[in-house]
Amino acid sequence: MELKEVIKARTLEEVLDVLDEKGEKAKVIAGGTDLVIQLREGKVNPEVLVDISDVAELCFIKETGDFIEIGAATRFVNIKESPVIGKPFKGLQEAAGHVGSPQIRNLGTVGGNICNASPAADTVPALLALDAVAVIKSKQGTREMPLEDIYIDRGKVKLEPQEILYAVKFLKPQPGQGLGFVKLGLRKALAISTISLAVFVERGENEVIKNIRIGSGALSRFPVREREVEDFVKGKKMDNTVIEEAAEVFGQVLEKRLATRPPVEKDFKPYAIKGVFKEALNKAWQRTK
Amino acid sequence: MSFNVIGKSVIRVDGLAKVTGKAVYPQDIYMDGMLYGKTLRSTVPHAYFTLDTSKAEKIEGVVRIFTAKDVPGHNAHGVLFKDHEVFCAQKVRRIGDPLAFVVATSEKIAQKAVEAIEVKYEELPAVFDPVEAMKDEIKVHDGTSNIIYHYKLRKGNIEEGFAKSHVVVENVYKTSMVDHAFLQPEAGIAYVEEDGTIVVCAATQYPHFDQLEIAEAMGVPAEKVKVINPAVGGAFGGREDITLQIHLAIAAVATGGPVKAVYSREESFVAHSKRHPEIIKIKTGADKEGKLLALEAEIIADTGAYASWAINVTRKSGIHVTGPYVIPNVKVDAYAVYTNNPFCGAMRGFGATQVPIATEQQMDMLAEKLGISPVEIRLKNAFTKGSETANGQILTESVPLITCIKKVADALEMA
Amino acid sequence: MKKISLTVNGKLYQVEVEEDMRLLDLLRDKLGFTGVKEGCSEGECGACSVIMDGKLVTSCLIMAFQAEGKEIITIEGLQKEDGTLHPIQQAFLEEGAVQCGFCTPAMVLAAKALLDKNPHPTDEEIKEGISGNLCRCTGYAKIVSSVKKAAEYLNKGGK
Numbered sequence: 046m047e048l049k050e051v052i053k054a055r056t057l058e059e060v061l062d063v064l065d066e067k068g069e070k071a072k073v074i075a076g077g078t079d080l081v082i083q084l085r086e087g088k089v090n091p092e093v094l095v096d097i098s099d100v101a102e103l104c105f106i107k108e109t110g111d112f113i114e115i116g117a118a119t120r121f122v123n124i125k126e127s128p129v130i131g132k133p134f135k136g137l138q139e140a141a142g143h144v145g146s147p148q149i150r151n152l153g154t155v156g157g158n159i160c161n162a163s164p165a166a167d168t169v170p171a172l173l174a175l176d177a178v179a180v181i182k183s184k185q186g187t188r189e190m191p192l193e194d195i196y197i198d199r200g201k202v203k204l205e206p207q208e209i210l211y212a213v214k215f216l217k218p219q220p221g222q223g224l225g226f227v228k229l230g231l232r233k234a235l236a237i238s239t240i241s242l243a244v245f246v247e248r249g250e251n252e253v254i255k256n257i258r259i260g261s262g263a264l265s266r267f268p269v270r271e272r273e274v275e276d277f278v279k280g281k282k283m284d285n286t287v288i289e290e291a292a293e294v295f296g297q298v299l300e301k302r303l304a305t306r307p308p309v310e311k312d313f314k315p316y317a318i319k320g321v322f323k324e325a326l327n328k329a330w331q332r333t334k
Numbered sequence: 335m336s337f338n339v340i341g342k343s344v345i346r347v348d349g350l351a352k353v354t355g356k357a358v359y360p361q362d363i364y365m366d367g368m369l370y371g372k373t374l375r376s377t378v379p380h381a382y383f384t385l386d387t388s389k390a391e392k393i394e395g396v397v398r399i400f401t402a403k404d405v406p407g408h409n410a411h412g413v414l415f416k417d418h419e420v421f422c423a424q425k426v427r428r429i430g431d432p433l434a435f436v437v438a439t440s441e442k443i444a445q446k447a448v449e450a451i452e453v454k455y456e457e458l459p460a461v462f463d464p465v466e467a468m469k470d471e472i473k474v475h476d477g478t479s480n481i482i483y484h485y486k487l488r489k490g491n492i493e494e495g496f497a498k499s500h501v502v503v504e505n506v507y508k509t510s511m512v513d514h515a516f517l518q519p520e521a522g523i524a525y526v527e528e529d530g531t532i533v534v535c536a537a538t539q540y541p542h543f544d545q546l547e548i549a550e551a552m553g554v555p556a557e558k559v560k561v562i563n564p565a566v567g568g569a570f571g572g573r574e575d576i577t578l579q580i581h582l583a584i585a586a587v588a589t590g591g592p593v594k595a596v597y598s599r600e601e602s603f604v605a606h607s608k609r610h611p612e613i614i615k616i617k618t619g620a621d622k623e624g625k626l627l628a629l630e631a632e633i634i635a636d637t638g639a640y641a642s643w644a645i646n647v648t649r650k651s652g653i654h655v656t657g658p659y660v661i662p663n664v665k666v667d668a669y670a671v672y673t674n675n676p677f678c679g680a681m682r683g684f685g686a687t688q689v690p691i692a693t694e695q696q697m698d699m700l701a702e703k704l705g706i707s708p709v710e711i712r713l714k715n716a717f718t719k720g721s722e723t724a725n726g727q728i729l730t731e732s733v734p735l736i737t738c739i740k741k742v743a744d745a746l747e748m749a
Numbered sequence: 750m751k752k753i754s755l756t757v758n759g760k761l762y763q764v765e766v767e768e769d770m771r772l773l774d775l776l777r778d779k780l781g782f783t784g785v786k787e788g789c790s791e792g793e794c795g796a797c798s799v800i801m802d803g804k805l806v807t808s809c810l811i812m813a814f815q816a817e818g819k820e821i822i823t824i825e826g827l828q829k830e831d832g833t834l835h836p837i838q839q840a841f842l843e844e845g846a847v848q849c850g851f852c853t854p855a856m857v858l859a860a861k862a863l864l865d866k867n868p869h870p871t872d873e874e875i876k877e878g879i880s881g882n883l884c885r886c887t888g889y890a891k892i893v894s895s896v897k898k899a900a901e902y903l904n905k906g907g908k
């Protein structure tokens with residue numbers, strides 16, 4: 046790597062100025078848990094590195110109006126331990142709590158998780174299920190887009206070189222809502238997700254599933270919403286039959302999607318998703334009460 | 335009777351240095367003016383090759399690049415057979431074979447130079463399946479059969495034993511290749527003392543043998559080589575073969591300066607041995623009561639491109655495939671076979687670890703067929719004091735297996 | 750080259766670092782804290798862990814320049830000047846939680862980071878606290894029991 050300049054930024058303005066000036070030559074570093082490895086492998090070769098990990102304006106979890114907003118440089122450990130997020134959405138905290146190890150959670154940030162655009166990014170399914178919005182800033186101003194739309198491909202997000210992800214935000218939990226998260230990995234710690242799944246549900250009258258949003262990880266080229274399954278479930282009464290049928294539908298969706306993938310994916314995931322989905326849905330439903 | 339040590343918790347002698355972080359592993363040694371070495375390794379499993387180091391040599395900071403022609407003595411090493419080359423001369427036999435060692439003023443430059451060496455491979459057909467390899471159609475080492483060892487064990491008459499058996503179970507089991515993954519990647523530093531003694535300081539399991547191997551490769555008498563073994567960060571068998579010791583010695587003598595090398599985790603994985611994967615074909619017979627009558631096994635151990643400890647490991651598998659059980663009729667054939675896979679050697683258990691996968695599952699299946707418990711069938715056949723093993727050893731010392739099984743069963747409430 | 754200042758084990762250092770240097774390299778190669786170990790270079794083994802501003806982190810994933818202004822504790826900072834061991838070190842020694850020792854410095858620091866925050870951890874919490882640190886020798890049981898013992902020592906006001 047031919048790094049020429051490294052900048053430890055302390056303010057957002059400083060970060061945006063550098064990006065504005067250096068453009069493509071510059072790269073933002075937050076926790077470094079993805080980037081340092083990529084730098085050493087020569088997979089990315091920036092001339093300038095701007096460290097945002099100690100920019101206070103990017104490290105926060107707060108309520109703003111109807112929204113809960115999380116700064117991009119917020120560490121997993123802070124999400125895991127935050128009192129702001131609230132019990133119904135504990136699934137997001139579980140997702141953050143499942144990342145890597147204590148060391149990785151003390152360093153890694155939610156912004157890095159999103160912008161690294163790995164299919165197995167653990168907080169992203171939870172944020173997708175919460176219908177989160179990405180807040181993006183550059184020297185020119187602020188723009189927002191649904192988090193779902195930020196992905197172009199594995200490892201690629203729709204950010205201009207001058208832009209950074211500033212925050213993600215989602216609507217505060219309302220009565221009757223809940224979020225469940227389940228991760229399947231080879232072991233409890235330091236396991237990249239084989240499947241991660243977040244299910245958001247809203248309970249209607251008479252146990253009807255008024256709304257459901259499903260965010261998945263490691264099932265596509267990047268984390269996605271599982272709309273076919275959502276559509277199947279939405280409006281139905283929550284009971285075992287629906288759960289079983291929905292799990293079958295999920296399995297079939299994956300059989301199609303993963304048909305050309307290696308056996309570990311094509312054979313294992315459509316099967317495993319059923320259990321993962323049931324568990325995540327049940328957890329979410331529990332939290333609506 | 336009272337003892338000073340037995341029955342007491344004794345604090346290990348090196349414990350204090352280790353809990354305070356003061357224990358010195360080879361990567362912790364820094365010497366004035368030291369140079370850094372990096373190894374170029376093959377990226378294909380079987381090929382003739384040529385090297386062009388001219389571009390790499392021109393990089394500023396590169397001191398020297400060593401290849402096969404720079405080995406002053408024998409270009410060979412190995413714990414049993416001298417089948418490893420210090421640097422491959424013409425042919426590579428696995429991914430990860432060492433081709434050259436770059437010495438430079440910094441690790442970064444050494445790495446850059448390794449990448450700048452041009453390697454041209456003329457690839458050869460390779461063999462990865464040990465069963466295929468036994469046909470000797472593709473030879474891993476020219477002029478030798480791939481079958482480097484055949485251990486034969488014969489006791490009694492298995493035909494009779496199986497004929498008398500009430501139940502017979504026959505299966506094929508496969509175990510996989512395993513890495514030791516000791517936590518401290520290989521590292522070492524070498525220098526030359528005033529009287530010309532070559533000093534190699536490296537984490538190793540076999541310093542006295544390393545000394546001989548270094549001396550032979552350097553073409554000097556053994557007393558001219560000193561091996562220092564500082565703190566070793568785990569080994570589990572994976573540090574019994576030479577990795578960087580001779581490269582460092584060659585470099586230190588040629589450059590005069592201390593030369594240090596530290597492997598990355600990836601390089602560590604390709605540089606040292608693995609546990610032999612085995613294919614175990616096994617047939618076991620027992621009478622109505624569950625007494626074992628006969629066992630027949632064929633074991634094929636894939637030793638990869640080099641023999642390392644294959645002979646001893648395979649023999650041990652052949653002996654231990656009976657399990658700790660008395661069996662009157664036994665026939666075992668265990669083979670160690672070269673392939674173009676990563677080489678295999680010593681790892682915890684040394685051949686005794688693989689076979690129970692087969693033996694013990696056979697026991698469970700026999701018990702199931704006979705309708706007795708897995709504990710009962712083991713108690714019926716377990717070695718006790720005075721038992722004779724299949725290879726004829728009389729067990730004269732303490733053999734508390736039955737006590738042990740009973741205790742475990744009690745704890746599990748299975749008996 | 751970039752000039753940074755940081756505190757290691759209570760002492761302030763002002764050093765020039767190369768742009769592409771990691772905190773791990775700075776601590777080991779430049780400042781001589783060789784109790785910080787490199788086992789994998791990618792955050793998996795935890796051997797390079799140090800405590801930075803009170804939190805356990807893997808120094809192989811941090812660029813040196815990012816550590817500007819940080820307070821770092823390595824294993825070298827635990828033993829008192831008169832040679833008294835930190836209760837965690839003492840417990841590791843007594844319980845036989847040390848074999849090859851390569852994981853030990855970081856394991857002790859992981860225990861410290863945990864016990865500083867949670868003086869009465871359950872077994873599960875201890876296991877989670879050391880879940881980012883691999884030990885290939887001991888099988889962890891003795892490490893877990895030493896962390897428990899260390900907690901006792903610390904709660905009694907140090908040994």
Ligand SMILES: Cc1cc2nc3c(=O)[nH]c(=O)nc-3n(C[C@H](O)[C@H](O)[C@H](O)COP(=O)(O)OP(=O)(O)OC[C@H]3O[C@@H](n4cnc5c(N)ncnc54)[C@H](O)[C@@H]3O)c2cc1C
Binds near residue numbers: 073074117167168810
């Ligand atoms: C041992 C280990 C285990 C891991 N386990 C898990 C796991 O279980 N689950 C999981 O999801 N991930 C895991 N990861 C991956 C990683 O920790 C996460 O993806 C983490 O969120 C990355 O965040 P970071 O702050 O470290 O990002 P960095 O490495 O600093 O950055 C990653 C990328 O995002 C860009 N970036 C960062 N912040 C911004 C921003 N605000 N705006 C624009 N671009 C930005 C950077 O330029 C870079 O391209 C693991 C990593 C390691 C090393």
Ligand code: FES
Binds near residue numbers: 794809810
């Ligand atoms: S060297 Fe940093 S975690 Fe292994």
Ligand code: FES
Binds near residue numbers: 517567850883885886
């Ligand atoms: S004591 Fe060897 S790795 Fe832990």
